[in-house]
Amino acid sequence: MWRLGHKAIRGAALLGAALALASPAAAAPLERLVWAGAPYAPMAIREGPLRLRGYVDRMVAEVLQPGLPQYRHETLDASPMRLDRELQGPEQAVCSPAFSRTPSRMQRYAFTEAIFRFLPTGVVLRKTDARAPVTAGERATLSLRELLVRKVQMGLVGYRAHGPAVDALLSDHVAQVRRFILGTSNQSVLAMLARSHALDAVLVYEFELSYFNSLHPELGRTLGWWPLTELSDTQLSYIACSNNPAGRRAAAAIDALLTQPGVRERIQALYEEWLNADSQQQLRALRGRMGARYWQE
Numbered sequence: 001m002w003r004l005g006h007k008a009i010r011g012a013a014l015l016g017a018a019l020a021l022a023s024p025a026a027a028a029p030l031e032r033l034v035w036a037g038a039p040y041a042p043m044a045i046r047e048g049p050l051r052l053r054g055y056v057d058r059m060v061a062e063v064l065q066p067g068l069p070q071y072r073h074e075t076l077d078a079s080p081m082r083l084d085r086e087l088q089g090p091e092q093a094v095c096s097p098a099f100s101r102t103p104s105r106m107q108r109y110a111f112t113e114a115i116f117r118f119l120p121t122g123v124v125l126r127k128t129d130a131r132a133p134v135t136a137g138e139r140a141t142l143s144l145r146e147l148l149v150r151k152v153q154m155g156l157v158g159y160r161a162h163g164p165a166v167d168a169l170l171s172d173h174v175a176q177v178r179r180f181i182l183g184t185s186n187q188s189v190l191a192m193l194a195r196s197h198a199l200d201a202v203l204v205y206e207f208e209l210s211y212f213n214s215l216h217p218e219l220g221r222t223l224g225w226w227p228l229t230e231l232s233d234t235q236l237s238y239i240a241c242s243n244n245p246a247g248r249r250a251a252a253a254i255d256a257l258l259t260q261p262g263v264r265e266r267i268q269a270l271y272e273e274w275l276n277a278d279s280q281q282q283l284r285a286l287r288g289r290m291g292a293r294y295w296q297e
Contacts, residue, residue: 033071033250034094035060036078036086038158040186042211042274043098046077055270056097059115063266064097067257071250080158080181084108086242093246095254097239100161109240110251113258114295116268117286119279120231121162123147124193124202124209127224131200142226148173152200155180155189162203165230187212194219203228207274234286236297237271264295 037056039046045054052061065073071093078086086094087109101111123142125132131150133140144166148154154170156179161167170177178199180189186204190212193199206225213220239254241247258264268287272280287294 030072036076039077093250095241099240110243112239112254114236122227141229143229155199155202157186
């Protein structure tokens, strides 16, 4: 066996240190970026054959992470309350896709530019409910104001921002509102409604009911989804990042990525894969009319 003397060992160590300093692997470690969010399916799917195939899952894995190689990426499933704490941390870069902006959120978080345009939530009722429309042809709309006046007990998912008019109505009727904040609450609240457990109506996206129906057809077929008259316009979705230096750097890096050709189009397409044909056509037509303004306020 070869034995090295003290001088040889010291020389080898110095040489190794010099090579390490010169090696790209010894460059400064990549900055850590945590992608956090509540696992509401089908935005984020955590079980079954479509695990990790939700549209937010794919936006992060297929577009955002590959497009930001300067970061060491991690993912975190979090309840809405924990997510808020993570986004208000003093040091770590934490970002959460598919956020709506509100005045209070804009004070707490650092937001990117818009990443996709989406269709708003609607209301789900049991089809046997006397308040459910029975129409042929073009789908009817329902007024949230009128439903609340008629004393419906409304289930909400987490702390979603639905839009100023709807959020104001819900704030005015807090005794009729129940918020569900568990990670699977969008599916659980639909099951409760179908089983007539303490709820008369639920506010969710149409594709959430479609996904629920695919998992629980015997329950899903008893429910119907209707647009709200108070939410006729499409809305923009953003990425919220922690409002600290690291989070603001991450938001700026994401904005730079969004300027690259095809990035927003790819993110938009991943969302639209979950929509029905009529909804896809509605957004395509709007995109054709708006052009580059499609992802602007």
